[in-house]
Amino acid sequence: MRNAHTVAKIRDAEAALLAALPPGALMQRAVYGLVAHVARRLGRVYGARIVVLAGGGDNGGDALWAGARLAERGARVDAIAPGRTHPEGTAALLAAGGRLHGPAPALDDETLRRLFDQAELVLDGLLGIGGRGGLRADHARLAALAPPERTVAVDVPSGVDADTGAVTGAAVRASATVTFGTHKRGLWLTPGAAHTGPVELVDIGLELPEPDLRALDDADVAAMIPVPGPESSKYRRGVLGLVAGSDAYPGAAVLAVGGALRGGAGYLRVVTETGVASRAGDFVRRAHPEAVVTAIRAGDRAAMLAAGRVQAWAIGPGLDPGPAVRELVAGLLGTDLPVVVDAGALDPLAELLAADSAALRARDAPVLITPHEGEFGRFTATALGWDPDRTTADLAADRLAAVRRAAAATGAVILLKGTRTLIVEPVGAAWVNTNGSGWLGTAGTGDVLTGLIGSLLAAGLPAAGAGAVGAHLHGRAAERAAVPLAAGDLPDLLPRVVTDLLAAPDRGRPRGGHGG
Numbered sequence: 001m002r003n004a005h006t007v008a009k010i011r012d013a014e015a016a017l018l019a020a021l022p023p024g025a026l027m028q029r030a031v032y033g034l035v036a037h038v039a040r041r042l043g044r045v046y047g048a049r050i051v052v053l054a055g056g057g058d059n060g061g062d063a064l065w066a067g068a069r070l071a072e073r074g075a076r077v078d079a080i081a082p083g084r085t086h087p088e089g090t091a092a093l094l095a096a097g098g099r100l101h102g103p104a105p106a107l108d109d110e111t112l113r114r115l116f117d118q119a120e121l122v123l124d125g126l127l128g129i130g131g132r133g134g135l136r137a138d139h140a141r142l143a144a145l146a147p148p149e150r151t152v153a154v155d156v157p158s159g160v161d162a163d164t165g166a167v168t169g170a171a172v173r174a175s176a177t178v179t180f181g182t183h184k185r186g187l188w189l190t191p192g193a194a195h196t197g198p199v200e201l202v203d204i205g206l207e208l209p210e211p212d213l214r215a216l217d218d219a220d221v222a223a224m225i226p227v228p229g230p231e232s233s234k235y236r237r238g239v240l241g242l243v244a245g246s247d248a249y250p251g252a253a254v255l256a257v258g259g260a261l262r263g264g265a266g267y268l269r270v271v272t273e274t275g276v277a278s279r280a281g282d283f284v285r286r287a288h289p290e291a292v293v294t295a296i297r298a299g300d301r302a303a304m305l306a307a308g309r310v311q312a313w314a315i316g317p318g319l320d321p322g323p324a325v326r327e328l329v330a331g332l333l334g335t336d337l338p339v340v341v342d343a344g345a346l347d348p349l350a351e352l353l354a355a356d357s358a359a360l361r362a363r364d365a366p367v368l369i370t371p372h373e374g375e376f377g378r379f380t381a382t383a384l385g386w387d388p389d390r391t392t393a394d395l396a397a398d399r400l401a402a403v404r405r406a407a408a409a410t411g412a413v414i415l416l417k418g419t420r421t422l423i424v425e426p427v428g429a430a431w432v433n434t435n436g437s438g439w440l441g442t443a444g445t446g447d448v449l450t451g452l453i454g455s456l457l458a459a460g461l462p463a464a465g466a467g468a469v470g471a472h473l474h475g476r477a478a479e480r481a482a483v484p485l486a487a488g489d490l491p492d493l494l495p496r497v498v499t500d501l502l503a504a505p506d507r508g509r510p511r512g513g514h515g516g
């Protein structure tokens with residue numbers, strides 16, 4: 001498990017440790033990890049040309065000290081400063097033979113370009129967790145010039161808000177980030193997450209409280225995947241009721257069933273909507289003979305519930321939002337089972353919530369909704385009366401806070417899909433998925449995810465766990481796909497992903513510990 005903390009909590013932990021350690025000791029731990037990263041990446045330090053971007057605070061101090069250590073090992077280090085610099089770090093760099101250029105307003109573009117062009121690596125120490133608001137002009141100029149493929153961000157890419165991931169104006173784009181003590185939430189939240197590259201955590205010995213945001217690793221997921229035992233049967237493994245697909249959209253049902261068959265439930269009852277034909281049912285039967293299909297007339301909630309006993313429901317892929325689907329969603333809310341609500345069932349659920357804001361809180365079992373950003377905007381507009389434009393802005397400014405507000409106000413567990421899918425419980429507990437790839441941005445991948453999550457839910461995982469594990473497996477499957485990926489490729493990739501996770505030697509022993 002990887003943990004992220006707020007800057008305020010990091011400051012508290014840092015203060016306790018600073019009081020107990022000799023001056024500068026904590027910074028030297030950070031520097032040690034940073035230099036190790038750089039040396040590993042360069043392969044050889046002697047003769048390497050390195051540019052250090054040095055802001056006025058301790059983030060600049062880290063970068064200057066790292067520059068000094070690298071200069072001692074024979075690197076040629078040029079520091080560029082927008083203004084004043086960390087005194088001890090500057091003295092160490094100069095004593096080791098490094099050079100300091102600045103303040104930035106005195107440097108012409110040509111000089112700066114030459115330094116950046118020659119650099120094998122740029123260390124971005126402009127701003128760390130002390131940054132507030134958008135970068136000032138001199139910082140922004142340097143951030144824009146730093147070459148992303150050769151830049152390592154120190155603690156946080158400068159210009160990315162460490163708490164929210166917000167980016168106002170220019171921000172450094174790095175090919176890797178070396179972060180200290182614990183992950184910062186902003187490294188995991190869009191838009192900031194797009195600036196980090198892979199993140200390496202350097203342990204500096206902080207004693208940290210409960211995290212504010214978590215990310216599952218393979219070992220955590222392996223320990224959570226429902227695995228049948230000797231006593232298992234198809235019913236004991238869990239039965240999912242999946243309400244998906246209509247004459248207009250039969251394909252979505254096929255994709256959702258594909259995901260559901262790979263999620264661990266033992267039995268799958270599929271309820272499709274039939275009009276003049278039973279297209280969705282026919283499509284599903286042909287593609288997935290394992291699924292048991294019941295075709296119902298639009299809105300026939302009794303027929304839906306009569307499909308048989310299940311341990312969880314999922315509804316939405318391939319359904320056209322309207323009164324008929326609202327009827328079905330209301331029918332599912334009336335059960336005492338966990339329910340996943342996606343796609344065409346989201347607006348109908350929002351309408352039910354607008355009429356009765358306590359509808360979800362009154363249930364014992366959870367409701368997990370899985371919107372993408374556009375659906376989240378519509379859902380919160382209908383259910384909570386939020387202004388969609390304001391919601392878009394709120395998501396950019398502080399994605400986690402916006403989803404937390406929506407989860408608390410509706411009582412739903414919310415899985416907000418995107419580059420970094422977020423899973424948030426009404427009480428605020430939150431997870432983020434950090435794997436996957438941009439190739440997932442193709443029609444139908446969300447339908448596969450819905451089936452997969454529903455299946456994990458039916459197999460016994462709690463709602464947020466099913467969401468987080470489902471998103472992780474879905475992302476890992478995408479990472480293995482031949483590209484360009486089509487949504488229909490994902491179900492066939494899932495068995496290899498799960499097989500490998502279960503075979504890993506550290507299965508069942510989730511990693512934990514402070515800051516890790």
Ligand SMILES: NC(=O)C1=CN([C@@H]2O[C@H](COP(=O)(O)OP(=O)(O)OC[C@H]3O[C@@H](n4cnc5c(N)ncnc54)[C@H](OP(=O)(O)O)[C@@H]3O)[C@@H](O)[C@H]2O)[C@@H](O)CC1
Pocket residue numbers: 010011014026027030055056057058059060062126127128129130131132133134135136139154155156180181204206
């Ligand atoms: N926590 C830990 O455990 C450890 C922390 N460590 C390191 O300390 C870092 C935090 O250092 P920090 O507190 O000195 O803040 P930092 O990020 O350098 O920024 C302050 C400077 O930025 C300026 N400034 C602010 N906003 C700005 C803007 N928008 N645009 C431009 N400038 C802006 C501000 O200027 P001022 O407002 O004062 O004029 C001030 O000069 C942390 O990220 C990590 O790297 C490690 O060494 C060891 C363990």
Ligand SMILES: Nc1ncnc2c1ncn2[C@@H]1O[C@H](COP(=O)(O)OP(=O)(O)O)[C@@H](O)[C@H]1O
Pocket residue numbers: 372417418419420421435436437438439440441442443444445446447448449474
């Ligand atoms: N850039 C990206 N990186 C990682 N995952 C992505 C990216 N873009 C989209 N995804 C994932 O792809 C899926 C898209 O789902 P969705 O928008 O519901 O598509 P559809 O409705 O067509 O099925 C989600 O799981 C989302 O998290």
Ligand SMILES: [K+]
Pocket residue numbers: 059124125126127128153154155156157158
């Ligand atoms: K930085």
